[in-house]
Amino acid sequence: MFDLLQKCVRVGEDLGADFVEARYDDLTLRTLQRTDDIWKDIQVKSRMGFGITCYVDGVSGFSFTASSASKDVKMAAEKAFKMAKASSKAATLKLPFERGSPVKSKKSDTLPVKVHPRDKDLGHKTDMVNRVVESAREHGANIRNIRGLYGELYGKKMFTNSDASEIDWEFLVTGLRCYVTSKTDSGALVFAVEGHGGTIGLDFFESKGTTPEEVGESAGAKAKEQLKAKACPAGQFRSLIENRLVGVLAHESFGHLSEADFIVTGGSPLAGKIGERLGTEHATIIDGGYPDIKKTGGLWFPFDDQGIAGGQTVVLDKGVLVHYLHNRGTAKKLGQEPTGNSRAVSFVFPPIPRMTNTYFTLGTLTEEEALEQLGTGVYAIQTSGGQVDADGSFLFKAIRGYWVERGEIKHPLREVALSGNILDFLGKIEGATKELRLYSGYFGGCGKGGQSPLPVGFGGPKLLVGDVTFGGQANG
Amino acid sequence: MARRMIMMEYDNLNDELLSVTDTSLKYAKALDSSAEFEIFIHYESSSEAEIDQGVVTAKDGVVAGNAVRAAKGQRVGFACASGIDLDRVKLSTREALSIINTISVEDDRFKGFCEPRKPGREGVFTKEILELGTDDLIEHSLQMVEEARETDPKAKIVNAGCSASWGGIALGNTLGIQAASRTGMNSCYVYVIAMDGEERKSSFDFDVSRERLFETAGLGERAAKDAVRLLGAKKIDTTAKMPTIWTPKASAPYVLSSIGKSVTGQPVVEGISPLCDMLGDTIASSGLTIVDDGQNPKGLGTHAVDGEGHPQQRNVIVDKGVLKSFLFDSYYGRAFNVESTGNCSRGGGPFGGPTPYESSPSVSTKWLEIEQGKKGIDDLVAEVDGKGVMIMDMPLGIFHTNVSTGEFSVVANSVLLIENGEIKGSLEPVSIAGQFYEGFKNLLHIGSDVTLTPYGAQAPSLLFDDFSVTG
Structure with missing residues (x-):
């Protein structure tokens, strides 16, 4: 993949760009959403493509493509150059920067986690959401609506530029959430939300204080507390x-x-x-x-x-x-x-x-x-x-x-x-x-x-x- | 496929996209004939340029992606991928199928994909938009900046931008839908911050259209004058209930974030919308009529079909103050025992965000139209007894409201004081709080100044009574 990215850098430079950046993302996103007893959403997204920035005289131009055909990727580099060239004529504030030494990523730049979401099947994750929703139901009152959500985003990010940097690492973010809406005796709707997330593996959600049960309990109990909450004075x-x-x-x-x-x-x-x-x-x-x-x-x-x-x-x-x-x-x-x-x-x-x-x-x-x-x-x-x-x-x-x-x-x-x-x-x-x-x-x-x-x-x-x-x- | 992507043109776009859905459906059926499938293809070519204090930023590219839903009984899986090459649609198809084959969770409300019907009409589109190049977009942006600067030396910070886009969607499903629809638009905006010492006041103006080229002349001047007019703000120094005039840039967001959300399928079916039991009831003063028109030829959300292939249509939501209908896709429509109203949306809102194919189908307004009233803006001001305020721009926090409570609390930074029917100058930021639906009942007057806004609605100025104002 670095070959293709480096080709883009050369395409831009050959056209006359002062500096070129080429990046490649191959990210997977997974979202699970349960509303009350209904699975509203189980979805997978693949976000793969190339983004190219060319700089002319301190002014940037950007293009992108979702196609990995080398012809399309090179065309994105050409478009980025054309944008930069057209913009540089009109720009009165330019932001040039100097070339630097190449940056190379190491394996340790990807934060390791004990249980990576890619190593657990979907059933494990739907089960986490089920545990959230059941627990919220148990600890709430006058509940009108419960939503339990799990999401994960991970994958490769690669980058090179005119400095000949070679960066290759894996992004990761996960999250578990619960929303509870309750109705007061007078008919007003109140709500609460609880959740955890970040660059963490699924092991995090089995540790004390952050389990699916505790997320659901907290959301349910807080919505219950809201039933008797007063409006804040202005x-x-x-x-x-x-x-x-x-x-x-x-x-x-x-x-x-x-x-x-x-x-x-x-x-x-x-x-x-x-x-x-x-x-x-x-x-x-x-x-x-x-x-x-x-x-x-x-x-x-x-x-x-x-x-x-x-x-x-x-x-x-x-x-x-x-x-x-x-x-x-x-x-x-x-x-x-x-x-x-x-x-x-x-x-x-x-x-x-x-x-x-x-x-x-x-x-x-x-x-x-x-x-x-x-x-x-x-x-x-x-x-x-x-x-x-x-x-x-x-x-x-x-x-x-x-x-x-x-x-x-x-x-x-x-x-x-x-x-x-x-x-x-x-x-x-x-x-x-x-x-x-x-x-x-x-x-x-x-x-x-x-x-x-x-x-x-x-x-x-x-x-x-x-x-x-x-x-x-x-x-x- | 790669070559075909580059060669796509507006005229043959529908055919090109339909050939992708057609081939993909054949692949899907061959993969598992016991499953139902729905293929969504999105293709949009867009260029934009922006000038911010002399920094020029330009971007040009094609957003292309696909989304596939697979279903067996009440198991539904959604998967999507960037790109519309067959390989990428195949990836989504396999992922969607693997969800329903590995997981036994069911969606009890799901009763199949959308049934085929005769598509509606595409909106109007001028091909002049196809001719707009980056140089044109930069040139027009420069003109707006210069005009604003020449208007007043206090117009210190000016940014302006232009964009042009065209593209289309295609849908195919195993029930027989094969439909495509094209759209396109061009827009420009200018944003001005006027400064006097440490005081800063801002204003913006814009033009957006699908049937003609945008017109930049006059925008910079108006934005600059409006921003400068707001300088010299005083504190309102009170907490009280009073009349508030919401000019179109504020009233359109008000309606979008209240009725625009609470009449859509999900909150209605789930029972969290404050309007869910009020069909046929009077919910607003009798002057208020609100239509969601997915077929207005000039509306920015107009398509022949919606996000699942159902024809888009014109839906009267509020007629002379009476709540007439909710908005549905086929999923929530079936859950409510009614037909879809053609409001299935990918990505939420009429425009769907930068990558609409990444969002599973939901329900949203297509193009809200608030019918005009009789009074000009000066007449509305004259109607205010005692103290009141006039909100000139979108208040902060208006879209951060909870659909279930209808309560809102926003901060208006561009706001004028009204006393006994006259404008008395600019105010420092005030917070305005209330409940959207009580607001509609306290709607005193509707302006005649209907303005098309870039938020997905056209609206006149609205004069409400009794919101609390603090500042």
Whole structure:
């Protein structure tokens, strides 16, 4: 396969490209979804194809093909060159980068797992989902709907370029999830979700705390608790923010603004702010492709789709902005090192600056101490998603929460939106708990530039934050 | 096959794709004559160019893929693969068959694939779109950027892009469906951030069409003016229930993420849609009529057949405030004891995302049309007593809502204050919360400004009462 990829590089270079990247993906995705007693989905996807990027004068052009006929692959290289050539005439901001030494992957770049999903048959996996659904049913109440899901994505990623790099490794991400919807006596629908995932083998789902039974139990019990939950009052409250929601804040609201394609164009409010204090000393944010998965969980991503090894990039250091997340061109432009953040969701897309595992680092508080320091306010937990705007304003949905008074949890809260501007938010972080958790998985993922869902990891400790704006119904 | 892929042209696309489904079905039947099969082929050639602060990004390629469903009784397997070479369709066929041959799990609702019917019509398409090259797309993007910059020096950050695409789908199944349908469109957009000190306000404008070339003139100017107009925002400094005007870029997402989701087969059949028991009930004020039209010649979701080969059709969902029908494919239709409404979709939504063949069939709207009312936007503003707000762009979080509760809480960044029927300037971001269906009952007025949006709906401005506004 490297032969064909290297041929593409030569085709591009012979036409006049300054630099060429050629990659090949052969990925398999499997999704199992059971809704109540019905198997809604059992599906297999094969995602195989070639993506070629040519650079002319610091401007890129991209093409792709799902055909492995050498003629079609070479034609993709020609198209990519033509795109680059046409674009270079119109571009006023160019991002050239220098050639580097060839990068060669090693066998150890593929993270080994005890039980790889390819070694277990479908029956093993449907059984996992059945166990989730039965357990949720047993532990829930007034259930209207249960969904159990299992997913896996694995396979080869190969890459070469004008540096003569040869990278060949295997991607893996799995996930198990359960959604429960219950109906209150007054007819309102409430829901809960639980799940685990990341670069983990199926052995993970047989270990204590993360078994299918425990996933189902947790989702069922939380939906049951939601039956008596109250709406969160609207207004500004002190808040304790749970690890998963912290991770999504790190990723969505801050991480995206630190992606250097938004920096070089000036689109991000973080542009030109290296060295500036943006948050309190408790705000340290890292992005990296090599987490200690056994300890914290997360996603294994040793090389990006430009062949750069993933690092551990400290983006925000004790509140001070120190680094952006780069591709090769933006790193050169801004005088920083490439960070291994150039990623594409599949061969159909060009790589663009994306995150890997993005997280706040841990603090020193226990959960009890954090609640005590919180005093009165909202303990916001998990999230069903979020969105940010170019100016740093954000909105996230916490799936559930608790109302806290004088350090004590009083009653559960329904789904609630929290909003604000990330730059204000970072300045209000008063402390963090001392356990770090990273979350990743087959389900969910990140969307940017039409490329979705890209598996990512995110997380952190629990954060104690001053005033946060909560939505909800006004009484007036 | 490889050579044929390259030679595909718009005129003979349906025949080319049908020859793939035909050959593949023969292979499938020979593999296991006791199984039923369905073959879906997707082919789309697209080019796009974008300019973001001087950085030009261009992409050109063919998204081609196949999806196969195999069934025995109530066992169903789905498999798909990139590529439409016969080898790749064979791979999906074998994988789909192996699912049902190795697993004994059954889908009790499954009662077979779609029955053949006479296809509907393809939408209109101008072949001028086929002629758009990368150079044209870049040139038009440049024009929008320059126009926005010339309009106001405060229009600091401008990005613009254009795209052109054409392609088709083909379906074949062992019940006798052999149908294909083509589509194509071109679009352009411009996004402007106006800056004044640390304050940033954004606006965007766009044009999209399948029956003519996009028109870029005026878009950059409008987006720049709208963004600059939003500068100088003040805090609303209150938490209260008040009237809200949702202009088309906000009202279309409102309708898509509420009724557009809750009338579709899955939440209706599973009983989690708030509307599932309300057919024939009045669910909105009497001015509201909503149609999903999969046959509007100019609609962007129009196809002769849907994602399983059923003819697409025009479905009236809400007629003068009364809930008239839900939307189904054959799977959920049979579960509800009704016919399919031609709303089977691959990839969700009218456009299906970048690789629609990777998604198993689901139900979605094809092209939502909210019928226009009588009042111009100025009349709507004049109708607001006391304090109200006007939402100018898609609010954050509008698509992150849970279909089962209907509750929403969004943040609007581009928003104007209204006091006693007059616009009083721009506001800092406000959050707006409420319940979609209470909103429809509190719908005070519908605008006459129906606008075609790129989200899969055309909508007028809507004036709702009683959502809570915080900021």
